[in-house]
Amino acid sequence: MQMEKIIEQCRESVEDFAFSEAKRWKEQHPGGKVIGYFPVYTPVEIIHAAGMLPVAVYGAGNRIEVKQADSRLPSFICSIPRTTVEMAFRGMWDFLDLMLFHPICDVARNLVQIWHRNFSHVPTDLLYLPQNLVSRRSGEYLCDEYARFKRLLEELSGKQISPESLRHSLQLYNRQRALIRRLYEIRRHSPWLISAADTYALLRVGTRIPVEEHLGMLEAVLAELPGRKAKPLDKIRVVFEGSFCEQPPLEFIEVIEDVCDIVEDDFIMASRWITGPVPEEGDPLRALALSYRDLFSYSSIQHDGRRSKSPGLLEKCRRSGAQAVILSPPKFCEPGLDDQVLFAQALQQEGIPYLAMEFEEKMTTFEPVRLQVETFAESLLFYA
Numbered sequence: 001m002q003m004e005k006i007i008e009q010c011r012e013s014v015e016d017f018a019f020s021e022a023k024r025w026k027e028q029h030p031g032g033k034v035i036g037y038f039p040v041y042t043p044v045e046i047i048h049a050a051g052m053l054p055v056a057v058y059g060a061g062n063r064i065e066v067k068q069a070d071s072r073l074p075s076f077i078c079s080i081p082r083t084t085v086e087m088a089f090r091g092m093w094d095f096l097d098l099m100l101f102h103p104i105c106d107v108a109r110n111l112v113q114i115w116h117r118n119f120s121h122v123p124t125d126l127l128y129l130p131q132n133l134v135s136r137r138s139g140e141y142l143c144d145e146y147a148r149f150k151r152l153l154e155e156l157s158g159k160q161i162s163p164e165s166l167r168h169s170l171q172l173y174n175r176q177r178a179l180i181r182r183l184y185e186i187r188r189h190s191p192w193l194i195s196a197a198d199t200y201a202l203l204r205v206g207t208r209i210p211v212e213e214h215l216g217m218l219e220a221v222l223a224e225l226p227g228r229k230a231k232p233l234d235k236i237r238v239v240f241e242g243s244f245c246e247q248p249p250l251e252f253i254e255v256i257e258d259v260c261d262i263v264e265d266d267f268i269m270a271s272r273w274i275t276g277p278v279p280e281e282g283d284p285l286r287a288l289a290l291s292y293r294d295l296f297s298y299s300s301i302q303h304d305g306r307r308s309k310s311p312g313l314l315e316k317c318r319r320s321g322a323q324a325v326i327l328s329p330p331k332f333c334e335p336g337l338d339d340q341v342l343f344a345q346a347l348q349q350e351g352i353p354y355l356a357m358e359f360e361e362k363m364t365t366f367e368p369v370r371l372q373v374e375t376f377a378e379s380l381l382f383y384a
């Protein structure tokens with residue numbers, strides 16, 4: 001039962017805010033650099049090709065009390081920047097060699113300045129992703145920006161990143177994404193074989209350990225999954241939408257799963273935003289840069305003039321046979337709350353019931369969530 005052990009290990013690791021695996025990796029690789037990245041769109045392949053370890057920064061969930069961070073941040077913002085900054089005040093990110101942010105929202109865009117002023121002993125950078133993907137120049141701009149990021153890592157490591165090593169990294173991450181897609185395919189049909197909470201833990205661990213190790217875990221889980229002895233339960237099938245950036249606590253997911261089968265979700269998009277294989281032929285840096293423009297999953301923090309977001313959510317409902325949707329962006333997340341209106345309209349038009357509620361990564365009370373979800377599930381029994 002290798003799978004049970006792996007899942008147990010992942011669940012423990014998700015709660016390890018000392019990042020023991022990353023620190024161990026650093027000890028085992030003298031001179032090795034660890035690059036922290038705020039969600040969501042990081043070309044981890046370039047970091048890997050530089051011989052470095054990419055580590056996703058998801059704050060500290062409900063395991064830390066925010067004290068000092070509130071002196072640097074406004075009150076009405078989501079939890080992830082607050083716990084991330086609190087951890088920085090406590091020196092918990094001092095093992096990082098670079099902290100990377102993206103302009104996904106006003107909060108994340110401004111964090112780079114806050115970081116630079118307060119924690120300059122850990123260098124920081126902002127990956128300037130294009131806001132207008134329809135522009136003819138967006139592709140070339142992206143290639144230039146990815147090339148700049150590659151040069152930054154080369155300066156940090158003192159080594160050149162060759163096209164061969166980048167292609168190799170691209171192949172590894174293509175494989176990781178393909179296995180994650182396979183895992184979700186299985187869960188769509190047979191959610192009782194592996195819970196959303198276990199899947200979440202398995203994916204989240206993959207953002208903080210070497211991809212080679214994570215591939216081994218995914219392969220072992222996928223090998224055992226179809227033969228796992230588990231019985232389907234009579235639960236409603238729901239899509240969970242809203243956790244593209246800040247992540248809910250495990251307990252929050254478990255409480256929902258006590259009542260519903262979560263057959264689709266947007267957890268850990270940092271490992272899932274590229275939706276298909278990145279071409280392995282030709283210039284790997286260009287292929288990676290263009291994957292941001294052409295292969296990304298719809299999301300509240302991405303604005304693409306070529307397509308609307310609601311069809312993406314409706315497609316998730318269709319392919320998973322979901323009976324309902326839980327629209328649950330993080331509290332005070334502006335992009336997520338804006339899209340809640342858009343998604344709610346689309347679901348109403350299609351006659352798909354939905355429950356709108358919020359979560360916070362630092363929440364500690366889950367009974368009100370249970371009550372809301374149970375009431376929603378019961379109301380569906382009378383939904384005509």
Ligand code: SF4
Nearest residue numbers: 078105245246333334
């Ligand atoms: S949770 Fe929302 S508002 Fe907060 S940093 Fe992420 S995208 Fe921005």
